Amino acid sequence: MPSSRPPYRVAIIGTGGIAHAHAEALTHLSERARLVAVADVDPTRAAEFADRFSVPHVFSDPQALLESGKLDLVHICTPPQTHAPLASLAMRAGVTALVEKPTALSLREMDELAEVQEQTGSRVLTVFQHRYGAAAVRLRRLATAGVLGRPLVATCETLWYRSDEYFDVPWRGRWDVEGGGPTMGHGIHQFDLMLSVLGPWSVITALADRQARPTDTEDVSVAAVRFDNGALATVVNSLLSPRETSRLRFDFEYATVEVEHLYGYREEHWRFTPAPGHEELAALWADGDEPDIMSGHRLQIEAVFDAWDTGQEPGVSLPDARRTLEFAAATYASAFRGVRVAAGELEGDDPFTLSMDGGAVPWDRVKEALV
Template identity: 45%
Template sequence: MATETVPSPPGRVRVGLVGAGGIATVAHLPTLRSLESRVEVVGITDLDADRVTQVADEWGIAGRYDSVDDLLSSEEPDLLIVCTPPSAHRDAVIKGLRSGAWVWCEKPPVLSLAEYDEIQAEESNGGPYASFVVQHRFGSGAAALKQQVQDGDLGRPLVALCNTLWFRPHSYYEVPWRGRWDTEGGGPAMGHGIHQMDLLFEILGDWSEVTARAEALDRDVETEDVSFAIVRFENGALASVVNSVLSPRETSYLRFDFQDATVELEHLYGYDNSSWTWTPAPHLAQDDGERERVTESWRPKEDVPSSHKQQLSELLDAMAARVRPRASGHDGRRTLEFISALYQSAETDRTIRRDELVSEGVYYTGMHDSNFIYGSARLAEASPSSTKTTR
């Protein structure tokens, strides 16, 4: 399937795409086209050759390949975007870095902390670096709130809620790699709530301990389909985190209670400024007029929606400056550490401190102890008289 390499126009970043599935065509290729003054898609690869041809024809991509190796050797892209199922992330990212390409990989980053550390070992000072898709921190609302927290404008952070209440029908898990530890790495904590949790940590910083419960209540999966967690942050704040794929009225909701204000974000898969509200504490505003003046002073002055486009724009800036992009390194690992600790807490029935995490064992090389069983078998063992609801 290899084709002759064609030089890109000067100044444009050469992009290779790994994976031709839905996330590539719905999110990444439209994003790349919107930034065509800065990038050029020079090649695409997927295990399904017919799919490669279909997508390449639709999007005008000249380079068509049946392996990551062929794409990298033939096109020598500056940036490799990985849109495969999670179990294929590690190998594609490492191959990209070893070729000299920067990498932008879909969530979840990889299936374990061990794999994440393997990737970091391939990075070099000044690049190439690997970054991961968590576009919800890349919007004007998140940027404004983060700055306000850093400046102390809202007082000390005290309480937070982080809810990913989504709905995935039984048919969603008919895709062979979904709902399995070896191919998806986890359930909604790993594959759905990771966006909201990443934004929670972007605003409140490092976490220090987590106490969690997780269960498979209704979907026919190896992993959980719902989890609850109580989180303590290094700054003393407490948060609750809920991740669910069982919730018919879907919402993504974050709430931050500071000494002087409550800040809320509610949306589903992406937000703009209208999704955010700032509410001053009573001691700052005694009437509607005063409340509106205070609130207006906190609202972002520009409206930049959360999006793949905004994150990719910042990544291209980082490439040009040869500096580590956001959503990589420490703050990419932080969210993966939290998910690992969440599963460890749920499966061992104890609080997990971040300083207890080690570079060995089942929760380092994976997210799950195979001796722990989720779903109806464990529920029946815990409550023999209970019955499973039929579909």
């Protein structure tokens, strides 16, 4: 969407791997935004990043970055433990924070962010970029309009592979730093997309285990879910799967809609199958003129700017991201307590509102000595 306003002023905190995806996205949006500053505790890494992406100002302290000049948006690309504190810092500086998933490590932290948001009037947005691919937007539109009929069955699978060496990075595989295993850090993108299509969930029954990896957290979880609209779904999150794939399937009354990809999808990754007697829906699915762009950061960042340009609230809002985080917390609570967990059940001082492990992990910790 073209805009006549001056480019938005953007900064990035944290210049590790995922920050490169943010900076590349901003490069594609250079007519609408300027990356004016970066901050990182590693000055060499920050300088190299700034040189690569022609960023004029480099800081070692996030507070100094936030005080350096007017900013419209700050991307938080640091390890998960720091997401909520940095988002609060940004809001108190009057800057919207776009935070990599997970927004926070617990529901309690999410609620504390909501309090700061209420106090400051600034916003926290969460990176769930797979919501913004053209086919996913189309699917939500058709589902909301009811032309696909009632949603009946869904499967959501994040089947990835991470070796033991992957967990050599000290912050990986720790409840207190990363927040969880594949349920929090990997599969969350796929089940967030599922939730964006199917709407509110009502109850979860789950299992989780640490089967092979040297980690405090689970390396696989499996959940069965009922939604408010009656749909039933299965969700699998794994780091033990040599043939990697990310797969979603929605069976509606009148059509099946599927996507299989790995870290991002295009139109070619989707398949639409109408039910007998509803063949006309195939033409409706194919009737889209949106650019066929990979479902990456660029589309979500662009959607933020579009919303601002038109005076609307951008996604993914804090309440919306909390619903996805609650899904993860309920998965853990069900798995470790051995009970069904209903939406809204985890509240107050319930241990699973305070941390994703809820103090109930049924295996020995292996990374306590790491810092």
